[in-house]
Amino acid sequence: MTLRSNYDKFPVVPVSASPSGCQVGWSAIIVAINERLRGVSPNARTVLGVEYYPGVFDGPVEHALAAGLCPSLAVRTSDLFKNPYEVDAMVAQYLGDDPVFGRMNGIVVDDFFDPQKLAVARESIAKSRGLVFVVGTGAALVVSEADVLIFADMARWEIQMRYRREQIGNLGADNASANAAEKYKRAYFVDWRAADRLKQKILPEIDFLLDTNDRNMPKMISGDALREGLRIAAHRPFRVVPYFDPGPWGGHWMEKVCGLSPEGVPNHAWCFDCVPEENSMLLGFGNVKVEIPSINLVFQHPHELLGEAVHARFGKEFPIRFDFLDTMGGGNLSLQVHPLTEYIQDKFGMNYTQDESYYLLDAGDDGCVYLGLREDINREAMLRDLRAAQSGGSPFPAESYINVWPAKKHDHFLLPAGSIHCSGKNSMVLEISSTPYIFTFKLWDWGRLGLNGLPRPIHLDHGEANIQWDRTTNWVRRNLVNQITPLGSGDGWREERTGLHEREFIETRRHWFTGAVPHRGTGGVNVLNLVEGREAVVESPTGAFEPFVVHYAETFIVPAAAGDYIIRPFGEAEGKECGTIKAFVRTNP
Numbered sequence: 140m141t142l143r144s145n146y147d148k149f150p151v152v153p154v155s156a157s158p159s160g161c162q163v164g165w166s167a168i169i170v171a172i173n174e175r176l177r178g179v180s181p182n183a184r185t186v187l188g189v190e191y192y193p194g195v196f197d198g199p200v201e202h203a204l205a206a207g208l209c210p211s212l213a214v215r216t217s218d219l220f221k222n223p224y225e226v227d228a229m230v231a232q233y234l235g236d237d238p239v240f241g242r243m244n245g246i247v248v249d250d251f252f253d254p255q256k257l258a259v260a261r262e263s264i265a266k267s268r269g270l271v272f273v274v275g276t277g278a279a280l281v282v283s284e285a286d287v288l289i290f291a292d293m294a295r296w297e298i299q300m301r302y303r304r305e306q307i308g309n310l311g312a313d314n315a316s317a318n319a320a321e322k323y324k325r326a327y328f329v330d331w332r333a334a335d336r337l338k339q340k341i342l343p344e345i346d347f348l349l350d351t352n353d354r355n356m357p358k359m360i361s362g363d364a365l366r367e368g369l370r371i372a373a374h375r376p377f378r379v380v381p382y383f384d385p386g387p388w389g390g391h392w393m394e395k396v397c398g399l400s401p402e403g404v405p406n407h408a409w410c411f412d413c414v415p416e417e418n419s420m421l422l423g424f425g426n427v428k429v430e431i432p433s434i435n436l437v438f439q440h441p442h443e444l445l446g447e448a449v450h451a452r453f454g455k456e457f458p459i460r461f462d463f464l465d466t467m468g469g470g471n472l473s474l475q476v477h478p479l480t481e482y483i484q485d486k487f488g489m490n491y492t493q494d495e496s497y498y499l500l501d502a503g504d505d506g507c508v509y510l511g512l513r514e515d516i517n518r519e520a521m522l523r524d525l526r527a528a529q530s531g532g533s534p535f536p537a538e539s540y541i542n543v544w545p546a547k548k549h550d551h552f553l554l555p556a557g558s559i560h561c562s563g564k565n566s567m568v569l570e571i572s573s574t575p576y577i578f579t580f581k582l583w584d585w586g587r588l589g590l591n592g593l594p595r596p597i598h599l600d601h602g603e604a605n606i607q608w609d610r611t612t613n614w615v616r617r618n619l620v621n622q623i624t625p626l627g628s629g630d631g632w633r634e635e636r637t638g639l640h641e642r643e644f645i646e647t648r649r650h651w652f653t654g655a656v657p658h659r660g661t662g663g664v665n666v667l668n669l670v671e672g673r674e675a676v677v678e679s680p681t682g683a684f685e686p687f688v689v690h691y692a693e694t695f696i697v698p699a700a701a702g703d704y705i706i707r708p709f710g711e712a713e714g715k716e717c718g719t720i721k722a723f724v725r726t727n728p
Contacts, residue, residue: 142711144398145674145690150378151423154368158425162359168349169207171359172287175346176208176270179286184267188285189274190341191216192432193310193330194298195291195351201274203357212267216275217311219256226251226311230329238320238596239577241328243488248277248337251311257281276310276334279341289359290341291349294419294432295331296382296411299323310334327577339438339455342366352419352430360422360429366439368422368429373440374700375684376677378693379433380419381412387589390469392501392567396692405590410463412694413666414576446663446699448726458491459645459666459722460576461694464568467503472561473595474509474537474583476602479557483578486601493579494643495572497552498720500670500692503565506546509537510560511615516540518608522599525582529597535583542612544620549670549718551649553619555642557607569668569692571639571647571722580605623649632656637720648721653714655707658697661723665697667706672717676709 162168172187179185189204191197197217205213220226233244260281264271273281279288301307302322308315309322310330348365350358360368383399386408393399393407401407411417415433422429437457441450449458464472477493484490497508512521521540528535541559544552546566554560554572559582562568580602581595589595610619624636631654637647650656651671657680658665669675669689677687677695680703688709689695697704708717 142673144396146397146692147378147690148381148397149421149428150380151421151428152368152372152377153423154364154371155424158427160361160364161424161427161429163356163427165203165207165357168357168359169204172204172208172289172347175287184269184271186264186271186273186282186285188278188282188288189272189349190278190288190290190337190345191274191276192292192338193276193326193334194293194301194307196307196354197275199354200291200349200351200357204274205272208270208272210272211269212263213272213274214260214264214281216273216277216281219253219260219281220251220311221253223311223313230325233328234325239324239598240487241324242486243328243332246329246333248333249280250333252277252280277337279337287346288341288344289347289349290338290345291351292431292435293351294430295417296419297352298326335434335438338435342435342439348429348431350429350431358427358429360424364424365422365431369436369439372420372436373443373698376687376695376697376701376704377420378689378695379413379415380421380430381410382418383407384409385590387587387595388466388470388472388564390465390467390565390567392465392467393463406469407465408469410465412463413459413461413696414574415457416574443700444664444698446661449663449699449724452724456574457664458574458724459664460570460572460574461666461668461722462570463500464562464570466562466564466566467501469564470587471509471563471585473579473581473585474535474541474559474561475579475581476559476605477554477556478578478580478601478605482605483575487578489575489578491573491575491644492556493573493575494556494639494645495554495570496639496647497554497562498569498571498637498670499546499548499550499566500569501548501567502546502550505564506566507563508544508546508552508560508566509541509563510544510552510554510619511542511558511610511612512608513540513542514611514613522603525599528583528586529599534586537583542615550621551623551637551647553622553638553640553643555640557605558610558619559606569670569720571645571720573643573645629657630654644725645722646725649718650706650721651716651718652706653708653716655705658704658706658721660699660702661726663699663724663726665721665723666694667697667719667721668692668694670718670720672708672715673712674709675706675712675717675719678705678707679703680705
């Protein structure tokens with residue numbers, strides 16, 4: 140009998156049993172803001188600041204608020220920015236000409252403002268009477284001490300969807316008609332970095348959080364309610380909201396297991412189910428779900444979430460990434476390599492690189508992973524064949540140069556940066572990696588086009604500079620393929636170390652269990668996936684958090700502050716063997 144999918148696509152962090160204090164729709168939002176404004180000490184001028192995360196539909200939000208609040212003066216931050224040509228010149232050195240890669244930088248939202256325009260606006264505000272309305276990205280900078288401060292926030296995945304669907308541009312730019320990839324690159328390297336620096340400063344002091352992910356159904360909670368929700372999440376297991384996307388090599392396994400509709404898309408290639416920079420979280424207030432970027436939790440509670448040692452090393456960044464790569468019924472991923480640490484630091488200004496691994500959730504009879512170079516290949520001939528293939532010559536004979544390893548369910552392939560690799564067709568991969576997730580140097584894409592009908596960018600020069608030519612068949616077999624070490628066992632469970640390689644800062648442990656498995660707190664954040672079994676429950680031995688149920692293939696996060704925990708089979712899985720894979724940052728020598 141085929142079981143129905145029990146994968147939860149919309150996991151919620153429960154904050155309150157009551158929706159009281161949540162406003163849904165503009166009418167309720169306006170009432171709540173007016174009540175708050177009436178509570179401000181009476182004076183001649185009241186300033187309402189509405190800070191936007193870049194990507195918010197500014198026109199509809201401003202119109203709804205202005206219509207309901209009737210300000211005597213409205214100031215739009217976009218009117219105070221430098222002209223788009225000046226902004227383009229300011230960011231050009233960090234964006235360069237590459238269609239994918241730019242360079243990290245220290246640009247802040249303040250840098251977008253024209254000093255003279257800003258001075259005039261501040262003078263107008265100082266002379267005004269009644270309600271002053273300051274809206275847009277940087278509103279909190281125009282008026283540093285607003286009487287009421289609202290933050291209109293949204294998840295980056297929704298922003299990316301808007302780049303694909305809508306004619307919206309980047310911060311301070313006149314590029315609404317640019318393609319989505321160009322706008323994503325600029326947001327990744329400029330807009331989001333600048334906006335996140337400002338967000339970190341104002342999250343502790345905002346009066347309201349405005350959820351603008353659904354343009355037709357805005358929601359608002361108080362800043363205190365937001366901060367309480369984040370506090371709760373930092374002390375208990377939770378999941379972020381996964382999102383799925385098609386790709387030129389995508390498959391169909393997730394459609395069945397994750398309960399996805401195949402209508403409207405050719406396949407489902409990706410699932411990002413633990414990338415806090417991109418994913419959102421749902422905070423539950425009774426039957427109301429408020430969507431916020433999950434990175435807010437990292438910004439607000441880095442010590443509790445990450446642990447002291449991990450926070451000391453990475454700052455307010457979540458260093459572990461879990462995602463799915465589905466080629467079941469699809470094709471090979473692009474043949475690729477990731478940059479070495481020195482290279483990513485020198486060329487792109489990143490602090491650490493994208494080491495990763497492939498854990499096989501499933502595989503067909505012909506499932507495989509391309510990994511490492513064959514013994515005694517001719518380096519110059521391989522590079523010559525890659526360039527010829529990219530120039531329209533004969534297809535690159537990958538199997539002549541690259542090892543092809545048979546892959547079966549629960550195999551684990553380790554992929555430290557510099558290792559040439561890709562997943563083959565009919566393989567369902569749980570990718571466990573560090574977080575700098577766009578730095579993939581494609582070497583060969585099997586002669587196909589992207590879903591937009593255009594060739595996907597190839598980076599042979601970057602790739603050549605990073606391929607580790609000594610990672611050949613025998614070395615790969617000894618170091619990167621199924622490095623499984625038994626570690627211990629107990630009543631109804633056993634533990635194995637599955638990696639990662641010593642060059643990678645992530646450690647992975649696999650547990651097989653029919654009973655309760657004790658997990659000692661590592662002092663840092665843990666990320667896990669239920670890789671075998673219908674469902675399991677995560678419990679605190681001290682009652683520090685409520686029992687948390689997870690289902691097959693779901694990724695979940697256990698904050699450092701949650702302490703020790705126990706995982707055991709639950710519901711339909713009781714009496715059957717389950718398995719988890721756990722990743723954490725190595726903090727001991």
